[in-house]
Amino acid sequence: EAEVAQSPRYKITEKSQAVAFWCDPISGHATLYWYRQILGQGPELLVQFQDESVVDDSQLPKDRFSAERLKGVDSTLKIQPAELGDSAMYLCASSFRETEAFFGQGTRLTVV
Amino acid sequence: AQSVTQLDSHVSVSEGTPVLLRCNYSSSYSPSLFWYVQHPNKGLQLLLKYTSAATLVKGINGFEAEFKKSETSFHLTKPSAHMSDAAEYFCVVSDRGGSYIPTFGRGTSLIVHP
Numbered sequence: 069e070a071e072v073a074q075s076p077r078y079k080i081t082e083k084s085q086a087v088a089f090w091c092d093p094i095s096g097h098a099t100l101y102w103y104r105q106i107l108g109q110g111p112e113l114l115v116q117f118q119d120e121s122v123v124d125d126s127q128l129p130k131d132r133f134s135a136e137r138l139k140g141v142d143s144t145l146k147i148q149p150a151e152l153g154d155s156a157m158y159l160c161a162s163s164f165r166e167t168e169a170f171f172g173q174g175t176r177l178t179v180v
Numbered sequence: 181a182q183s184v185t186q187l188d189s190h191v192s193v194s195e196g197t198p199v200l201l202r203c204n205y206s207s208s209y210s211p212s213l214f215w216y217v218q219h220p221n222k223g224l225q226l227l228l229k230y231t232s233a234a235t236l237v238k239g240i241n242g243f244e245a246e247f248k249k250s251e252t253s254f255h256l257t258k259p260s261a262h263m264s265d266a267a268e269y270f271c272v273v274s275d276r277g278g279s280y281i282p283t284f285g286r287g288t289s290l291i292v293h294p
Contacts, residue, residue: 072223101282110270110284111224124281159223166280167231168214171224 070094072172074160080178086148089175093162101169102135102145105157150179182207182275186285194293199258201288203271213254214272215245266292
């Protein structure tokens with residue numbers, strides 16, 4: 069069964085360091101999402117891609133976060149510099165046109 | 181704009197009794213609605229979806245939900261709770277015809293007592 073792959077599963081980093089997360093969506097899914105989920109809350113959208121283009125990044129803190137999907141397939145989300153408040157689960161999801169989103173297992177980030 | 185309100189942050193039931201998790205939505209277009217489940221330290225799994233066909237939707241593990249446009253609701257039900265149902269549940273809305281961005285509610289934690 070096709071899955072969304074994310075790595076790493078867990079990441080511990082010191083504040084002010086750079087950190088990156090990787091996502092490989094289900095093959096054929098043009099839409100890719102990055103969400104941030106703070107403990108005890110629902111996921112919040114950071115950025116949405118359609119192929120290699122950004123559709124919505126209005127909630128992405130652009131002073132420290134960046135996201136790219138250069139060839140319209142896999143994607144990388146970067147934080148530089150990391151802050152204590154960035155500790156959260158980072159979820160990647162993909163979908164085929166306007167259908168349900170399929171989620172990866174997520175990356176649990178802890179900033180110390 | 182779209183939004184979701186999950187009316188209960190926690191729901192506690194006994195094993196074998198019915199489950200009701202409540203969700204109200206707001207949408208400027210025709211909505212697609214979803215319920216996802218999240219077990220501890222796991223990703224999100226789709227339980228069921230409504231996309232404009234039948235208003236009563238059946239999902240996995242015995243769950244179902246009914247789309248009620250007049251009430252702007254999409255409540256999740258199950259006739260008999262099982263211990264393995266204990267998890268976090270999220271109601272999600274996407275606007276078909278608008279910006280199709282899955283928007284999550286805050287979640288409802290389902291607690292199942294033996």
